[in-house]
Amino acid sequence: MMRMMRMKRWMEIPVYIALALLCAWCSNALAGPTRRLSWRLKEPTAVVVPNLKTSLASVSPPAPVPVSPLPSNTEASIVHPALMPMTAKIAKAVAPVSAPPPDPKTGVMARFPPLVQEAQAAISGDEAVWLYARGAIFLDARRTALYTEGHIPGAKSFSAWEDGLPEKVDQLSLFTADLKLPVVIYCSGGECHDSHLVAQKLWLAGFRNLRIYADGYPDWVGRKLAVSKGDKP
Amino acid sequence: MNWVTHPLVLRVSCWLLGAVMLFAAIPKVIDPPGFAQSVFAYGLLPMALVAPLALALPWLEMLAALGLAFGVARRSAAAIVLLLMLVFIGGLGINLAKGNPVDCGCFGASMAQKTKEQRLFDMKMAVLRDLGLALLALHTLMASKKRQE
Numbered sequence: 001m002m003r004m005m006r007m008k009r010w011m012e013i014p015v016y017i018a019l020a021l022l023c024a025w026c027s028n029a030l031a032g033p034t035r036r037l038s039w040r041l042k043e044p045t046a047v048v049v050p051n052l053k054t055s056l057a058s059v060s061p062p063a064p065v066p067v068s069p070l071p072s073n074t075e076a077s078i079v080h081p082a083l084m085p086m087t088a089k090i091a092k093a094v095a096p097v098s099a100p101p102p103d104p105k106t107g108v109m110a111r112f113p114p115l116v117q118e119a120q121a122a123i124s125g126d127e128a129v130w131l132y133a134r135g136a137i138f139l140d141a142r143r144t145a146l147y148t149e150g151h152i153p154g155a156k157s158f159s160a161w162e163d164g165l166p167e168k169v170d171q172l173s174l175f176t177a178d179l180k181l182p183v184v185i186y187c188s189g190g191e192c193h194d195s196h197l198v199a200q201k202l203w204l205a206g207f208r209n210l211r212i213y214a215d216g217y218p219d220w221v222g223r224k225l226a227v228s229k230g231d232k233p
Numbered sequence: 234m235n236w237v238t239h240p241l242v243l244r245v246s247c248w249l250l251g252a253v254m255l256f257a258a259i260p261k262v263i264d265p266p267g268f269a270q271s272v273f274a275y276g277l278l279p280m281a282l283v284a285p286l287a288l289a290l291p292w293l294e295m296l297a298a299l300g301l302a303f304g305v306a307r308r309s310a311a312a313i314v315l316l317l318m319l320v321f322i323g324g325l326g327i328n329l330a331k332g333n334p335v336d337c338g339c340f341g342a343s344m345a346q347k348t349k350e351q352r353l354f355d356m357k358m359a360v361l362r363d364l365g366l367a368l369l370a371l372h373t374l375m376a377s378k379k380r381q382e
Contacts, residue, residue: 012309016300020293028265028288037265037284143266161266188346191334193274218346 036163120199141194160194189216254298260341261291271338311373318367
């Protein structure tokens with residue numbers, strides 16, 4: 001009798017675990033996209049498809065670097081609208097001293113060439129602002145709730161932990177003409193590793209110029225630069 | 234009858250433990266990605282195990298809390314809580330020893346920006362709290378056993 005009781009007691013713990021797994025599966029299946037977690041944090045499935053990318057680029061050239069031609073040497077023409085409120089000191093650092101290069105992409109690639117030795121490299125706040133002014137792609141690796149509260153204007157939400165990241169990475173790789181152009185990823189700075197996780201996934205998808213904005217969004221806000229609110233970039 | 238095994242003391246102990254566990258489980262059940270972020274920050278698990286743990290563990294906490302509160306398989310629930318507390322203390326202890334400041338994630342993910350020193354202090358407090366809860370779980374386990382005998 002005692003033996004039976006003991007066996008029953010030992011069976012209770014696996015039952016608790018099985019019930020917990022069942023409840024977790026059900027609640028995760030019913031959760032919204034920002035609250036859903038992929039059971040297996042998998043790598044992106046569709047890696048780069050060169051032929052498809054080439055054909056896409058030839059049909060409608062996408063604009064991964066939406067920098068308009070730089071007509072003059074004035075500061076206002078080079079500074080992105082979102083950077084307007086920044087102080088004169090930062091504006092001076094961002095704006096080129098001499099005449100702008102004929103092709104903005106060339107200047108960006110000269111300063112930030114594709115990475116060979118490592119998958120990702122950290123950049124300072126000044127470098128992030130410089131890249132932003134030249135239309136580099138910015139990705140926000142923080143949670144969607146934080147992204148909605150405020151993000152760098154134009155940055156896409158690429159939350160490292162929420163479901164759907166592999167699909168977003170695949171989509172970005174398919175619609176980005178040149179995977180060697182800089183992509184800036186940021187999160188909350190400090191001990192935040194989410195931008196590194198997103199960068200790993202992007203590297204596996206073929207991106208070769210991944211720059212981690214190490215001080216992240218708090219640094220951007222600290223510089224009193226423009227921010228966007230809401231779920232749209 | 235020893236006061237430690239007194240039915241009222243046992244009941245209060247179960248309710249207290251159940252309430253704390255329930256309070257801890259709800260934010261994690263609601264937001265698994267936030268908890269996964271915390272689990273990953275501990276740096277103790279391979280990536281493949283982070284998501285299953287972040288999804289299942291809060292529910293295990295919740296079921297154990299309900300088991301304690303309603304007296305369903307109470308001893309097993311107390312054993313689960315004790316085991317969880319020992320795991321949490323171990324995880325926090327290893328990171329404290331490494332000097333790696335992590336968000337405890339005990340009551341859901343914290344969005345607050347904190348300094349390294351603040352995080353390390355919070356971790357020490359969390360270890361003390363978990364020790365207290367482990368003792369409470371041990372008491373429930375032992376007292377339930379005595380009462381059954």
